[in-house]
Amino acid sequence: MKVSDLYTCLKKVYGFLGKWWPGLPxxxxxxxxxxxxxxxxxxxxxxxxxxxxxxENDILRKAEALSTEKLAELIRPAGFFNLKAKRLKALLAFLKAYDFDLNRLKSVPTDALRKSLLEVKGVGKETADSILLYALDKPVFVVDSYTKRLLKRLFNIDLQGYDEIKNLFESEYPPDLALYQELHGLIVEHAKRYCVKRPKCDECPLQENCYYASQLK
Known part of the structure; x- marks a missing residue:
């Protein structure tokens, strides 16, 4: 199996997942x-x-108007709430420059918008790409720890750099918004069900095509 086959193989197992990340933009x-x-x-x-x-209406604008302390109190269940409140305030300040108008953000070319997001303190590559893909409908591939795990185990591809992995997937698949959203969700689903930290290779529906499983035989 090649990386370009992954979407088809996972979709056969899990069916249509659609847009994986829940909620409004x-x-x-x-x-x-x-x-x-x-x-x-x-x-x-x-x-x-x-x-x-x-x-639920205009929640970004209202959240930006809160003090950092009040925001931290509200997001306490997410953990690291003081740090995340500061990071969220920085992102909200960036969005305020666009008057919290997501359509204005969508009109910015993808590369330029990604660069601007990455300049916001506390916004890393995975966070920026998640916002671009799921909230702003930009076809960029999101890389996370599950993606790295599947690449290593299924294909024996050991890439550590975020952009290396992102570029690999974007070279294997066309820049299709729905495909990128669903493929990311399928990878997460498979990694949570079978390709966990201690993999369930005997139960895995992809074991016949998996490099890691083949080494156990």
Missing amino acids: EEIIIGAVLTQNTNWKNVSRAIENLKKALG
């Missing part, structure tokens, strides 16, 4: 910061706190 932007070093259950609780306190 504004919530996705917030969640992209909050999900750093925690699980989605905790992120969901933090976002629910924000929605209860601020309402």
Whole structure:
């Protein structure tokens, strides 16, 4: 199996997942910061706190108007809440320059927008690309720890650099928004079900095509 076959193979196993990241674009932007070093259950609780306190409409503008201390209190379930509040405030200040208008952001060329996001303190490559792909409908591939794990185990490809892996996938697949969203979700799904830290190779539906599993025989 080649990297270019991964989407088809995973889709045969899991079917159509669609857009994997839940929520409205504004919530996705917030969640992209909050999900750093925690699980989605905790992120969901933090976002629910924000929605209860601020309402669902214009949540980015309202969150930016909060003090850092109040914001930290609301996002406490996400962990590292003081640090994340500072990072979220920095991102919200960036969005304020666009009057929190996501359509204005979408009109910015992808490379230029990615560069600007990466200049925001606390926004790394995975966070920036998650915002671009899921909130702003930009076809950029998101790399996470699950992607690295599957590359190493399925294909014996040991790339550590974020951009190396991103460029690999973007060279193997066309710049298709729906495909990138779904492929990322399929990778996460497979890594959580079978390709966990202690892999369940005997149960894995891809074991016949997996380099790691072949070395166990």
